[in-house]
């Protein structure tokens with residue numbers, strides 16, 4: 001079981017440290033002021049007054065000292081005279097803003113400094129106050145400055161929250177992507193296993209046909225051996241006979257080798273190889289493997305393959321598996337019909353099981369179409385909607401797993417083709433498989 005994503009935990013691990021830090025800052029907070037004025041007589045009473053108002057005050061009597069203080073302390077508000085010996089107040093403010101862009105500036109000006117005062121506003125001062133300073137006016141300005149500072153801090157705080165949230169979202173996305181990757185990997189593994197399982201099941205289906213395919217040449221070899229023995233006993237054995245017999249034995253051995261080779265390749269768990277495929281020959285191979293079984297079930301097979309069918313891009317063994325699945329389904333449907341006639345569930349009739357397999361090239365669709373028709377029990381309209389679902393089966397327990405058609409569907413889909421079932425219930429089914437010419441799978445294989 002995977003641990004569910006715990007939002008709180010994630011948020012906490014990302015944000016807790018930062019939150020703590022800011023809480024601490026909040027508690028200890030007292031706004032800091034720096035007053036720069038070269039007129040020490042004016043500076044001291046101002047300092048005392050502001051300290052009483054609850055501010056933490058730094059003072060400097062020239063620009064250099066003032067900037068050093070700003071460099072080493074976090075100053076919220078700078079109050080500076082416009083004329084300082086070494087530097088002008090505007091310059092000081094501009095330099096201070098380089099250290100800390102949110103510092104609030106109040107410039108103290110003389111009566112005749114209107115132009116400079118305006119310039120200081122342009123340089124980012126919040127306010128200018130004419131000297132001598134009216135303390136009430138100053139308090140109002142400071143309140144405004146503190147408000148600005150608080151707004152800025154709020155903004156910073158919210159930005160930080162936003163940053164934390166987006167980090168959380170990014171982490172969650174990562175986690176979700178990882179889980180999707182895991183699931184997709186699991187799914188493709190399961191699918192691969194399913195293909196393999198169904199291939200083995202198909203091999204089971206084919207065993208009767210295989211036995212026949214191998215038995216026939218073996219019977220031939222046994223016959224040749226018996227004949228050789230007889231000729232020797234009768235003294236009629238010659239080198240010429242021997243050479244002809246060996247050639248026949250070799251042919252039979254080749255036939256057996258081919259069958260075994262085929263099973264080996266079919267059963268191997270291989271990655272898919274899309275190559276140029278002749279559809280008719282994949283149907284022929286399927287018939288070689290299942291044909292004997294169909295004969296044993298007294299099913300007539302009629303094939304009608306058009307001559308001009310172009311090759312398609314496909315995986316021959318997978319396509320073979322499709323035909324085998326369709327053939328074994330048809331076989332079961334026709335057996336079922338025969339049984340129902342036999343035990344009286346269906347009215348008596350002369351019933352002759354028949355498979356018709358047609359293949360042709362459809363020029364408009366630029367695709368090969370294969371029609372697989374049986375005359376078995378057919379499928380009800382309701383069931384037609386479900387037959388391609390995995391594990392849907394109407395067969396008794398132990399007989400059908402309900403996987404044949406869902407695997408078939410998957411194979412056809414990977415060939416970018418289509419499959420559908422037609423036909424009335426009771427009259428048999430025609431499966432129409434459409435495979436586009438040059439249809440490749442998504443992997444480009």
Ligand SMILES: Nc1ncnc2c1ncn2[C@@H]1O[C@H](COP(=O)(O)OP(=O)(O)OP(=O)(O)O)[C@@H](O)[C@H]1O
Pocket residue numbers: 325329330333374376377378379383387388392393394395399400401402403404405406428429
């Ligand atoms: N030719 C057909 N005629 C009638 N019914 C069919 C035919 N082909 C498929 N069906 C119906 O579709 C169902 C699903 O077929 P599918 O091949 O997926 O599974 P299955 O044959 O029941 O089991 P499995 O193929 O795994 O052994 C079948 O149980 C049957 O009801």
Ligand SMILES: [Mg+2]
Pocket residue numbers: 325328329400403404405
């Ligand atoms: Mg089946």
